[in-house]
Amino acid sequence: MTNLVVPGPHTSILDDYHYRKLAQHPQCDKKQLRELWRQWLKLGEYKNGESQRNNLFSACAEWGKHHESYAEIQKGLHGSLEEREEFEARWTASAKSEAAEFPDWKMWTAVEDLREGAPTPCREPRCLLHDRLTPDNFLGDRIYQ
Numbered sequence: 587m588t589n590l591v592v593p594g595p596h597t598s599i600l601d602d603y604h605y606r607k608l609a610q611h612p613q614c615d616k617k618q619l620r621e622l623w624r625q626w627l628k629l630g631e632y633k634n635g636e637s638q639r640n641n642l643f644s645a646c647a648e649w650g651k652h653h654e655s656y657a658e659i660q661k662g663l664h665g666s667l668e669e670r671e672e673f674e675a676r677w678t679a680s681a682k683s684e685a686a687e688f689p690d691w692k693m694w695t696a697v698e699d700l701r702e703g704a705p706t707p708c709r710e711p712r713c714l715l716h717d718r719l720t721p722d723n724f725l726g727d728r729i730y731q
Contacts, residue, residue, distance in 0.1 A: 595630035599643045655696045 662673025685691040
């Protein structure tokens with residue numbers, strides 16, 4: 587018989603394990619992490635809170651990939667000589683690989699995803715949250731107290 591975890595504010599796609607890992611990161615702003623974690627737990631108390639948390643997680647994961655690509659490109663454009671050379675070599679290899687696969691290749695797929703109008707454009711995840719909609723009037727009744 588398996589040990590089932592009862593859904594609630596403390597069990598989610600991100601849980602205490604992830605909180606502890608983030609808190610251990612040397613660049614972690616602990617005050618900001620505590621506040622965001624408090625909001626994350628509160629969101630899980632609502633009837634539709636878990637689906638909202640899953641949506642936020644998906645958006646943040648996609649945004650994180652875009653952010654890493656953008657940061658890498660910035661380093662390649664404005665970094666040290668070694669960083670620019672490494673960037674050039676890595677992206678040239680990627681271009682050759684993609685161009686061999688797609689005859690009409692014009693742009694790296696990672697870069698195309700950063701553009702507006704792409705299937706998953708680079709956006710700040712918080713833009714998915716409407717300013718005037720609070721959890722109390724959007725997510726339904728609280729089910730965990």
